[in-house]
Amino acid sequence: MTEEMKIKVGFGDTFRELTVRIPDGDIPPYQPGDPLDLVGTSEIRLDAVAKVTGTAEFTYDRQPKGLIYGKILRSPHANANIRSIDVSQARALEGVRAVLTTPDVFEDSTARYAGAEIAAVAADSEAIADEAVRMIEVDYEVLPFCVTIDDSMAEGAPKVGRGNQENVDRVSPRARRRRRGGEINADAEASMVARMKEREKTVDKLFAKSKGVVEGEFRTQVQTHAPLETHGVVCDWDGKNLLCYGSSQATFGFKRELGSSRGPVGAKDVRVICEYVGGGFGSKFSAGREGVLGAMLAREAGKPVRLMLDRKEEQTSAGNRPDSLQKLKMGVAADGTILAYRVRSWGTPGTGTGGAGAHNDGIYNLGEIDKVEYGVRTNCGGARAHRAPGWPQGVFALEQMMDMGAQSVGLDPIEFRKRNDDHPIRTAQYDIAREKIGWDRPRVRGGAATVCRGVGVASNLWFSAGGRGTQVMVRVHKDGQVEVRNGAQDIGTGTRTVMGMVAAEELGLPLARVRTFIGDTRDPQGPGSGGSTTIGSITPAARLAGYVAKQRLLEVVAARKNWPIDQLGLRRGHVTRSGDPVLSFDAACQLMEEDVIEVLESRKANYAGFSDTNAGVQCAEVEVDTETGEVRVIKVVAVADAGKLINPMLAESQVRGGVSQGVGYALLERRIMDSQEGRMVNPNLEMYKLLGAVDCPEIEVVLFDVYNGKSNTSVMGLGEPPIVATAAAVANAVSDAIGVRITEIPITPRKVLEALGRKGSDTGKKGE
Amino acid sequence: MPRKKLESPAEGVSRRTFLKGAGIAAAAVGVSGVDVAGETPSSQESLIVGPGPVPFQLTINGDTRSIEVPPSTTLLDLLRDKLGMTGSKRVCDRGSCGACTVMFDGKIVDSCSILAIDAVGREITTIEGIGTPENLSALQQAFIECDALQCGFCTPAMVVSCTALLNDNAKPTRDEIRAGISGNLCRCGTYINVFEAVEKTSGQGGRDD
Ligand code: FES
Numbered sequence: 006m007t008e009e010m011k012i013k014v015g016f017g018d019t020f021r022e023l024t025v026r027i028p029d030g031d032i033p034p035y036q037p038g039d040p041l042d043l044v045g046t047s048e049i050r051l052d053a054v055a056k057v058t059g060t061a062e063f064t065y066d067r068q069p070k071g072l073i074y075g076k077i078l079r080s081p082h083a084n085a086n087i088r089s090i091d092v093s094q095a096r097a098l099e100g101v102r103a104v105l106t107t108p109d110v111f112e113d114s115t116a117r118y119a120g121a122e123i124a125a126v127a128a129d130s131e132a133i134a135d136e137a138v139r140m141i142e143v144d145y146e147v148l149p150f151c152v153t154i155d156d157s158m159a160e161g162a163p164k165v166g167r168g169n170q171e172n173v174d175r176v177s178p179r180a181r182r183r184r185r186g187g188e189i190n191a192d193a194e195a196s197m198v199a200r201m202k203e204r205e206k207t208v209d210k211l212f213a214k215s216k217g218v219v220e221g222e223f224r225t226q227v228q229t230h231a232p233l234e235t236h237g238v239v240c241d242w243d244g245k246n247l248l249c250y251g252s253s254q255a256t257f258g259f260k261r262e263l264g265s266s267r268g269p270v271g272a273k274d275v276r277v278i279c280e281y282v283g284g285g286f287g288s289k290f291s292a293g294r295e296g297v298l299g300a301m302l303a304r305e306a307g308k309p310v311r312l313m314l315d316r317k318e319e320q321t322s323a324g325n326r327p328d329s330l331q332k333l334k335m336g337v338a339a340d341g342t343i344l345a346y347r348v349r350s351w352g353t354p355g356t357g358t359g360g361a362g363a364h365n366d367g368i369y370n371l372g373e374i375d376k377v378e379y380g381v382r383t384n385c386g387g388a389r390a391h392r393a394p395g396w397p398q399g400v401f402a403l404e405q406m407m408d409m410g411a412q413s414v415g416l417d418p419i420e421f422r423k424r425n426d427d428h429p430i431r432t433a434q435y436d437i438a439r440e441k442i443g444w445d446r447p448r449v450r451g452g453a454a455t456v457c458r459g460v461g462v463a464s465n466l467w468f469s470a471g472g473r474g475t476q477v478m479v480r481v482h483k484d485g486q487v488e489v490r491n492g493a494q495d496i497g498t499g500t501r502t503v504m505g506m507v508a509a510e511e512l513g514l515p516l517a518r519v520r521t522f523i524g525d526t527r528d529p530q531g532p533g534s535g536g537s538t539t540i541g542s543i544t545p546a547a548r549l550a551g552y553v554a555k556q557r558l559l560e561v562v563a564a565r566k567n568w569p570i571d572q573l574g575l576r577r578g579h580v581t582r583s584g585d586p587v588l589s590f591d592a593a594c595q596l597m598e599e600d601v602i603e604v605l606e607s608r609k610a611n612y613a614g615f616s617d618t619n620a621g622v623q624c625a626e627v628e629v630d631t632e633t634g635e636v637r638v639i640k641v642v643a644v645a646d647a648g649k650l651i652n653p654m655l656a657e658s659q660v661r662g663g664v665s666q667g668v669g670y671a672l673l674e675r676r677i678m679d680s681q682e683g684r685m686v687n688p689n690l691e692m693y694k695l696l697g698a699v700d701c702p703e704i705e706v707v708l709f710d711v712y713n714g715k716s717n718t719s720v721m722g723l724g725e726p727p728i729v730a731t732a733a734a735v736a737n738a739v740s741d742a743i744g745v746r747i748t749e750i751p752i753t754p755r756k757v758l759e760a761l762g763r764k765g766s767d768t769g770k771k772g773e
Numbered sequence: 774m775p776r777k778k779l780e781s782p783a784e785g786v787s788r789r790t791f792l793k794g795a796g797i798a799a800a801a802v803g804v805s806g807v808d809v810a811g812e813t814p815s816s817q818e819s820l821i822v823g824p825g826p827v828p829f830q831l832t833i834n835g836d837t838r839s840i841e842v843p844p845s846t847t848l849l850d851l852l853r854d855k856l857g858m859t860g861s862k863r864v865c866d867r868g869s870c871g872a873c874t875v876m877f878d879g880k881i882v883d884s885c886s887i888l889a890i891d892a893v894g895r896e897i898t899t900i901e902g903i904g905t906p907e908n909l910s911a912l913q914q915a916f917i918e919c920d921a922l923q924c925g926f927c928t929p930a931m932v933v934s935c936t937a938l939l940n941d942n943a944k945p946t947r948d949e950i951r952a953g954i955s956g957n958l959c960r961c962g963t964y965i966n967v968f969e970a971v972e973k974t975s976g977q978g979g980r981d982d
């Protein structure tokens with residue numbers, strides 16, 4: 006039975022009452038004014054000591070006894086069919102313990118990008134494995150290829166896919182097919198096309214009525230995840246059971262994948278351990294072919310195998326954020342209301358077409374929207390979810406359109422946004438960002454100056470309240486020890502720490518008194534670190550488990566001491582009676598008859614809360630040298646909402662991290678493909694540039710503490726939202742500084758100089 | 774350059790345990806051209822070693838260790854795979870990320886780009902020699918308090934670089950800190966927290982919450 010109750014929701018000093026249905030067995034969310042000792046404080050990370058001393062054991066660091074080394078042979082061709090593979094020489098090489106091929110393992114005889122897996126070996130040393138890989142002979146039927154969306158979309162382009170796969174697929178609105186991957190249902194398609202035409206007309210009429218109509222074409226690059234720890238596994242078999250140390254952001258996902266009877270590994274029992282992972286950013290949900298090959302090599306060799314990708318493999322084959330080409334049009338009424346918006350966009354997620362979408366029609370009220378989106382196949386390494394998939398690229402384009410729309414009706418960019426935004430939290434964030442960046446300060450812009458400054462704004466939103474499917478175990482031992490357990494991973498966001506904090510809060514203990522366990526699938530089920538939902542999924546279960554454990558302990562105390570239970574609580578290491586400490590926590594545990602109180606609680610369903618989405622606004626200030634074309638981001642102000650803040654310091658770190666990646670995306674990062682050879686030109690970290698310490702701007706983070714009321718901890722995850730707005734804010738700031746818009750990232754010095762050149766030759770013409 | 778002709782490594786497996794072709798020349802130069810024993814090549818017949826394991830001694834974190842590895846082994850692989858010191862990370866394996874940073878006589882180097890045998894005669898300091906969980910350095914403590922770590926993969930090397938920086942310059946400015954760790958990449962974006970940790974250690978502020 007659900008319980009109906011009134012809770013307070015809101016932020017700052019404005020709260021309102023909301024009637025919610027608390028699911029059976031759950032406890033109500035934190036409320037403003039609740040006496041909390043841990044939640045809301047900047048506790049240091051529980052794993053910080055291990056990380057600063059180098060004792061944290063990552064997958065790469067695991068060295069089970071008898072370890073041997075796996076290597077993958079990859080296709081040098083961008084598009085080929087495998088006719089045959091001769092592994093006999095490799096197999097005969099001394100020290101080689103196992104050899105596998107892709108056609109055998111995955112029943113796939115195609116190599117559709119340069120870097121596709123062809124075969125794998127395991128050998129006593131990395132050097133022998135390398136040698137063996139070189140001895141494998143492959144007969145390829147080499148086919149023509151396309152590695153850029155322009156090549157692939159061109160008339161008469163070589164076919165990337167096989168069978169009836171076209172190079173360009175409409176992905177939204179999606180064509181109806183008779184079955185998955187099958188023929189398009191012609192009738193359904195005809196009526197779909199009619200509806201699309203209708204929409205086009207409606208939007209055209211609104212454009213005709215608009216005071217300002219602006220259009221733009223935007224491009225974003227392919228960005229690789231580039232986690233410092235590459236993808237891979239260390240696998241060890243015990244009979245039919247597999248122990249897999251995996252660099253993972255979904256321990257249970259790996260377990261399912263490697264244990265599935267339909268998969269090539271099909272292990273009877275799989276245990277995945279991932280205590281530490283050196284970055285994931287969306288690319289480590291699946292064990293991938295490397296994980297499958299690692300597991301199978303270990304089985305065939307009868308020895309533990311380490312198969313970790315090298316940097317080149319990581320950059321070519323372990324995922325990326327698709328690029329985009331976005332053609333946008335916006336119609337604005339004289340009062341600044343957006344009336345209509347049109348989107349035509351393309352992106353390439355590699356050899357498939359799923360996941361190409363750019364979220365360029367969200368955040369604001371954009372009036373009537375006419376959006377058609379296409380996925381483009383290219384012979385490139387496949388996309389994987391990447392920190393806020395689809396959003397940074399979409400928002401990069403959308404937010405420039407917002408600036409252009411504001412200009413078309415003579416409004417200040419921030420005022421224009423406010424006019425088209427009704428988010429209950431974001432509307433309170435704009436003015437803070439404006440003030441902190443010094444939006445209205447005079448700046449040297451354009452003109453004759455060689456160094457100009459400008460400011461730009463952009464927004465983000467996210468949906469990270471989390472959800473069901475997670476369980477947390479709390480154990481209170483008779484000797485006073487407390488364990489908090491969940492089998493999911495902490496990818497550096499601080500999951501381990503916040504899980505411990507909410508449980509310790511219930512038990513009235515300092516954080517150091519609980520032992521937290523993370524990253525072992527023998528512990529209760531946890532979520533994949535996706536959609537920034539980990540904290541929102543784990544903490545409510547942890548809090549509930551802590552609460553139930555507390556009640557059970559207090560029942561023991563009440564019975565043994567003959568104290569009325571409704572007077573008892575736990576706080577600051579003691580049992581309290583009517584608020585006064587009466588017994589130490591340890592002494593209370595001593596009263597237990599059994600050795601341990603063990604509680605396993607599930608994450609309950611979300612309630613109706615204050616807001617289903619969390620909001621953010623960022624402002625960037627840049628300096629542009631108009632002689633060299635160099636852009637320097639001076640400062641980013643990031644106003645962020647994470648629901649109820651559990652640990653402000655860790656939340657701030659997430660925001661700084663997202664902004665840092667966003668600055669790199671705006672200015673530096675880019676996968677470069679060689680159209681002649683079909684290979685990635687910069688599969689490394691010297692030509693694929695990540696933001697470094699010298700270029701890292703000042704980042705001022707303003708955190709909103711929002712009693713969101715979606716779950717008992719009211720928290721919203723913050724891993725992804727901060728990266729959404731940054732590149733857009735930087736691009737808008739650059740155009741503010743130099744008076745001409747750059748519509749393609751990364752904003753390299755060359756693009757700046759070209760834009761300035763365009764501006765020079767455009768003098769006298771109407772601006773953008 | 775080596776005067777004795779190197780045997781072709783094509784005959785036997787044991788030779789293949791050696792790195793690729795280029796590694797052979799590099800190793801030979803490392804031994805013959807650089808002062809392993811403090812002597813220059815002109816004063817001595819060039820010495821060819823390898824490709825099989827060769828014995829030598831290294832001083833790591835103050836301890837003298839007897840090593841026997843092929844001369845093609847990088848210092849990083851020796852530390853990680855042979856000595857079990859996994860605090861130094863292999864990320865790019867070619868000197869562009871700094872995750873493998875160790876100190877050579879107090880100066881930072883990328884251990885992935887140095888042959889172990891070239892470290893003979895040097896004082897090598899790794900993250901394991903800077904502090905332990907029971908005995909943290911002041912800088913490590915500041916890293917913890919300033920949350921200068923997220924996933925933690927770049928963190929040990931960041932600590933090494935910042936330790937070297939502070940040894941050289943007790944009160945670095947923010948720009949000097951930026952320059953000091955400019956060779957250390959952090960994908961998670963902990964740079965500002967690292968600046969704050971260094972400033973906290975050098976008594977110049979740090980975080981205030
Ligand atoms: S691993 Fe040595 S510099 Fe990257």
Ligand code: FES
Nearest residue numbers: 923927959960961
């Ligand atoms: S903390 Fe993850 S790479 Fe630096």
